[in-house]
Amino acid sequence: MSIESIASVGGSLGTQAVGWGQGLENTDNAQMTRGVTTGAQAVTGTTGIANLAGVTGTTGTGAVGDASGTDFATLLSGGLDKLQSVQSNADDLAVKAATGDLTNVHDYMIASNEAQLTTQLTVAIRDKAVEAFNEIMRMQI
Protein backbone atom coordinates (compact mmCIF):
# COMPACT_ATOMS: atom_id res chain seq x y z
CA MET A 1 0.00 0.00 0.00
CA SER A 2 2.77 2.41 0.91
CA ILE A 3 4.57 1.55 -2.30
CA GLU A 4 1.43 2.43 -4.24
CA SER A 5 1.17 5.81 -2.54
CA ILE A 6 4.81 6.54 -3.28
CA ALA A 7 4.24 5.57 -6.90
CA SER A 8 1.25 7.89 -7.13
CA VAL A 9 3.30 10.69 -5.56
CA GLY A 10 5.98 9.97 -8.09
CA GLY A 11 3.41 10.03 -10.88
CA SER A 12 2.00 13.38 -9.82
CA LEU A 13 5.53 14.76 -9.49
CA GLY A 14 6.20 13.65 -13.04
CA THR A 15 3.01 15.36 -14.26
CA GLN A 16 3.94 18.59 -12.49
CA ALA A 17 7.42 18.46 -13.95
CA VAL A 18 6.01 17.99 -17.45
CA GLY A 19 3.66 20.92 -16.92
CA TRP A 20 6.54 23.03 -15.75
CA GLY A 21 8.54 22.09 -18.84
CA GLN A 22 5.62 22.90 -21.18
CA GLY A 23 5.18 26.26 -19.51
CA LEU A 24 8.81 27.07 -20.15
CA GLU A 25 8.59 25.84 -23.73
CA ASN A 26 6.56 28.92 -24.67
CA THR A 27 9.43 31.25 -23.81
CA ASP A 28 10.76 33.31 -26.75
CA ASN A 29 14.40 33.00 -25.89
CA ALA A 30 15.82 30.33 -28.16
CA GLN A 31 18.54 29.56 -25.72
CA MET A 32 16.00 29.13 -23.04
CA THR A 33 13.79 27.10 -25.33
CA ARG A 34 16.66 24.85 -26.13
CA GLY A 35 17.47 24.49 -22.51
CA VAL A 36 13.85 23.90 -21.83
CA THR A 37 13.70 21.31 -24.57
CA THR A 38 16.48 19.40 -22.96
CA GLY A 39 14.72 20.02 -19.70
CA ALA A 40 11.55 18.70 -21.21
CA GLN A 41 13.44 15.72 -22.51
CA ALA A 42 14.80 15.22 -19.11
CA VAL A 43 11.28 15.48 -17.85
CA THR A 44 10.18 13.03 -20.50
CA GLY A 45 12.90 10.83 -19.21
CA THR A 46 11.54 11.25 -15.74
CA THR A 47 8.06 10.40 -16.92
CA GLY A 48 9.67 7.13 -16.23
CA ILE A 49 8.22 7.94 -12.84
CA ALA A 50 4.86 7.29 -14.43
CA ASN A 51 6.27 3.90 -15.24
CA LEU A 52 6.73 3.67 -11.51
CA ALA A 53 3.01 3.14 -11.60
CA GLY A 54 4.27 -0.13 -12.90
CA VAL A 55 5.36 -0.54 -9.30
CA THR A 56 1.65 -0.59 -8.51
CA GLY A 57 1.35 -3.40 -10.98
CA THR A 58 4.21 -5.20 -9.37
CA THR A 59 2.76 -4.98 -5.88
CA GLY A 60 4.50 -8.26 -5.64
CA THR A 61 3.65 -8.25 -1.94
CA GLY A 62 0.05 -8.93 -2.84
CA ALA A 63 1.05 -11.68 -5.22
CA VAL A 64 3.33 -13.20 -2.59
CA GLY A 65 0.52 -12.98 -0.08
CA ASP A 66 -1.77 -14.82 -2.44
CA ALA A 67 0.82 -17.49 -3.00
CA SER A 68 1.24 -18.26 0.69
CA GLY A 69 -2.46 -17.94 1.38
CA THR A 70 -2.10 -15.31 4.13
CA ASP A 71 -1.01 -11.71 3.97
CA PHE A 72 0.91 -9.82 6.60
CA ALA A 73 -2.15 -8.03 8.00
CA THR A 74 -3.94 -11.34 8.64
CA LEU A 75 -0.79 -12.68 10.23
CA LEU A 76 -0.47 -9.63 12.46
CA SER A 77 -4.09 -9.58 13.57
CA GLY A 78 -3.91 -13.32 14.22
CA GLY A 79 -0.84 -12.73 16.36
CA LEU A 80 -2.62 -9.99 18.27
CA ASP A 81 -5.61 -12.28 18.90
CA LYS A 82 -3.24 -14.96 20.16
CA LEU A 83 -1.54 -12.41 22.41
CA GLN A 84 -4.91 -11.34 23.75
CA SER A 85 -5.95 -14.89 24.66
CA VAL A 86 -2.57 -15.76 26.19
CA GLN A 87 -2.60 -12.62 28.30
CA SER A 88 -6.17 -13.13 29.49
CA ASN A 89 -5.24 -16.70 30.43
CA ALA A 90 -2.31 -15.39 32.48
CA ASP A 91 -4.61 -12.79 34.04
CA ASP A 92 -7.13 -15.45 35.08
CA LEU A 93 -4.39 -17.50 36.72
CA ALA A 94 -3.03 -14.37 38.45
CA VAL A 95 -6.47 -13.78 39.96
CA LYS A 96 -6.57 -17.43 41.07
CA ALA A 97 -3.14 -17.07 42.65
CA ALA A 98 -4.29 -13.99 44.53
CA THR A 99 -7.50 -15.61 45.76
CA GLY A 100 -5.82 -18.89 46.69
CA ASP A 101 -7.65 -20.96 44.08
CA LEU A 102 -4.46 -21.80 42.21
CA THR A 103 -3.77 -25.54 42.42
CA ASN A 104 -0.59 -25.59 40.34
CA VAL A 105 1.91 -22.82 40.99
CA HIS A 106 3.82 -23.63 37.83
CA ASP A 107 0.67 -23.21 35.71
CA TYR A 108 0.67 -19.52 36.47
CA MET A 109 4.41 -19.16 35.96
CA ILE A 110 4.16 -20.95 32.60
CA ALA A 111 1.21 -18.80 31.54
CA SER A 112 2.97 -15.59 32.51
CA ASN A 113 6.11 -16.72 30.72
CA GLU A 114 4.09 -17.49 27.59
CA ALA A 115 2.40 -14.11 27.81
CA GLN A 116 5.78 -12.44 28.17
CA LEU A 117 7.26 -14.31 25.20
CA THR A 118 4.22 -13.69 23.01
CA THR A 119 4.32 -9.99 23.86
CA GLN A 120 8.00 -9.82 23.03
CA LEU A 121 7.36 -11.62 19.73
CA THR A 122 4.53 -9.25 18.82
CA VAL A 123 6.61 -6.22 19.74
CA ALA A 124 9.50 -7.54 17.65
CA ILE A 125 7.22 -8.01 14.64
CA ARG A 126 5.72 -4.55 15.12
CA ASP A 127 9.18 -2.98 15.39
CA LYS A 128 10.21 -4.70 12.18
CA ALA A 129 7.07 -3.57 10.35
CA VAL A 130 7.44 0.05 11.50
CA GLU A 131 11.13 -0.05 10.64
CA ALA A 132 10.35 -1.26 7.12
CA PHE A 133 7.69 1.43 6.69
CA ASN A 134 10.08 4.17 7.90
CA GLU A 135 12.76 2.86 5.56
CA ILE A 136 10.38 3.26 2.62
CA MET A 137 9.31 6.71 3.80
CA ARG A 138 12.96 7.79 3.86
CA MET A 139 13.34 6.84 0.20
CA GLN A 140 14.75 9.64 -1.96
CA ILE A 141 12.23 10.85 -4.50
Place this chain on the structure above:
Amino acid sequence: MSLFDAIGIAGTGVTVNRKWMDAVSDNLANINTVKRTDEDAFAARYVVATEAGDGKGTQVAGIVTGSPEGRMVHEPDHPLADENGYVKYPDIDMSTQMTSLMMAQRAYQANLQTITSAKDAYQAALQLGRG
Protein backbone atom coordinates in the same frame (compact mmCIF):
# COMPACT_ATOMS: atom_id res chain seq x y z
CA MET B 1 -0.06 -23.83 22.10
CA SER B 2 1.88 -24.80 19.05
CA LEU B 3 4.23 -21.86 19.51
CA PHE B 4 5.28 -23.02 22.96
CA ASP B 5 5.13 -26.80 22.67
CA ALA B 6 8.31 -27.35 24.65
CA ILE B 7 7.03 -25.25 27.52
CA GLY B 8 3.60 -26.89 27.48
CA ILE B 9 5.03 -30.42 27.41
CA ALA B 10 7.43 -29.68 30.25
CA GLY B 11 4.47 -28.18 32.10
CA THR B 12 2.62 -31.51 31.96
CA GLY B 13 5.72 -33.19 33.40
CA VAL B 14 5.79 -30.68 36.22
CA THR B 15 2.12 -31.38 36.97
CA VAL B 16 2.59 -35.15 37.08
CA ASN B 17 5.63 -34.92 39.33
CA ARG B 18 3.86 -32.52 41.64
CA LYS B 19 1.06 -35.07 42.01
CA TRP B 20 3.66 -37.74 42.68
CA MET B 21 5.10 -35.58 45.44
CA ASP B 22 1.58 -35.08 46.77
CA ALA B 23 1.07 -38.85 46.90
CA VAL B 24 4.42 -39.39 48.64
CA SER B 25 3.66 -36.71 51.19
CA ASP B 26 0.28 -38.33 51.81
CA ASN B 27 1.98 -41.69 52.36
CA LEU B 28 4.60 -40.24 54.68
CA ALA B 29 2.03 -38.24 56.62
CA ASN B 30 0.05 -41.42 57.29
CA ILE B 31 2.99 -43.68 58.01
CA ASN B 32 2.10 -43.71 61.70
CA THR B 33 -1.66 -43.78 61.28
CA VAL B 34 -2.76 -46.58 63.56
CA LYS B 35 -6.02 -48.43 63.03
CA ARG B 36 -7.89 -51.14 64.91
CA THR B 37 -7.16 -54.65 63.74
CA ASP B 38 -10.69 -55.04 62.39
CA GLU B 39 -10.33 -51.89 60.24
CA ASP B 40 -8.52 -51.35 56.94
CA ALA B 41 -5.08 -49.85 57.37
CA PHE B 42 -4.17 -46.72 55.43
CA ALA B 43 -3.48 -47.80 51.85
CA ALA B 44 -0.47 -46.19 50.22
CA ARG B 45 -1.16 -44.02 47.17
CA TYR B 46 0.77 -44.62 43.97
CA VAL B 47 0.55 -42.29 40.98
CA VAL B 48 0.30 -43.96 37.58
CA ALA B 49 1.72 -41.77 34.82
CA THR B 50 1.00 -42.28 31.15
CA GLU B 51 1.73 -40.37 27.98
CA ALA B 52 -0.76 -37.63 27.15
CA GLY B 53 -3.62 -38.46 24.78
CA ASP B 54 -2.62 -35.75 22.27
CA GLY B 55 0.94 -37.04 22.20
CA LYS B 56 2.29 -33.96 23.93
CA GLY B 57 3.70 -34.70 27.33
CA THR B 58 2.46 -36.85 30.15
CA GLN B 59 -0.55 -37.11 32.39
CA VAL B 60 -1.75 -38.91 35.48
CA ALA B 61 -3.74 -41.96 34.44
CA GLY B 62 -4.95 -42.59 37.96
CA ILE B 63 -4.06 -43.30 41.55
CA VAL B 64 -3.52 -46.91 42.57
CA THR B 65 -3.81 -47.69 46.25
CA GLY B 66 -1.63 -50.23 47.98
CA SER B 67 -2.70 -53.05 50.21
CA PRO B 68 -5.06 -52.15 53.10
CA GLU B 69 -3.84 -55.21 54.98
CA GLY B 70 -1.23 -53.26 56.88
CA ARG B 71 1.06 -54.92 59.37
CA MET B 72 0.13 -56.06 62.86
CA VAL B 73 2.17 -54.58 65.68
CA HIS B 74 1.98 -55.69 69.26
CA GLU B 75 1.24 -52.56 71.36
CA PRO B 76 -0.91 -53.58 74.30
CA ASP B 77 -0.85 -50.06 75.79
CA HIS B 78 -2.28 -48.48 72.63
CA PRO B 79 -5.85 -47.24 73.10
CA LEU B 80 -6.83 -48.90 69.81
CA ALA B 81 -5.28 -52.26 70.67
CA ASP B 82 -7.53 -55.33 70.42
CA GLU B 83 -7.89 -57.96 73.11
CA ASN B 84 -4.60 -59.59 72.02
CA GLY B 85 -2.75 -56.25 72.23
CA TYR B 86 -2.38 -55.73 68.47
CA VAL B 87 -2.89 -52.61 66.33
CA LYS B 88 -2.62 -52.17 62.58
CA TYR B 89 0.02 -49.94 60.97
CA PRO B 90 -0.01 -49.08 57.26
CA ASP B 91 2.33 -51.18 55.12
CA ILE B 92 4.51 -48.29 53.96
CA ASP B 93 8.27 -48.39 53.76
CA MET B 94 9.76 -45.00 54.62
CA SER B 95 13.00 -45.46 52.70
CA THR B 96 11.06 -46.37 49.55
CA GLN B 97 8.89 -43.31 50.00
CA MET B 98 11.90 -41.04 50.54
CA THR B 99 13.53 -42.44 47.40
CA SER B 100 10.33 -41.77 45.46
CA LEU B 101 10.26 -38.25 46.89
CA MET B 102 13.78 -37.56 45.67
CA MET B 103 12.97 -38.93 42.22
CA ALA B 104 9.81 -36.84 42.01
CA GLN B 105 11.65 -33.75 43.17
CA ARG B 106 14.47 -34.19 40.68
CA ALA B 107 12.07 -34.87 37.80
CA TYR B 108 10.09 -31.77 38.82
CA GLN B 109 13.26 -29.68 38.73
CA ALA B 110 14.31 -31.20 35.40
CA ASN B 111 11.01 -30.20 33.81
CA LEU B 112 11.31 -26.69 35.22
CA GLN B 113 14.81 -26.50 33.77
CA THR B 114 13.38 -27.51 30.40
CA ILE B 115 10.94 -24.61 30.63
CA THR B 116 13.72 -22.18 31.52
CA SER B 117 15.94 -23.39 28.69
CA ALA B 118 13.10 -23.25 26.17
CA LYS B 119 12.25 -19.73 27.27
CA ASP B 120 15.89 -18.67 26.94
CA ALA B 121 16.01 -20.23 23.48
CA TYR B 122 12.86 -18.40 22.36
CA GLN B 123 14.20 -15.12 23.69
CA ALA B 124 17.50 -15.68 21.91
CA ALA B 125 15.53 -16.26 18.69
CA LEU B 126 13.74 -12.96 19.22
CA GLN B 127 17.12 -11.23 19.46
CA LEU B 128 17.58 -12.10 15.77
CA GLY B 129 15.18 -9.30 14.93
CA ARG B 130 16.99 -6.66 16.99
CA GLY B 131 19.54 -4.23 15.74
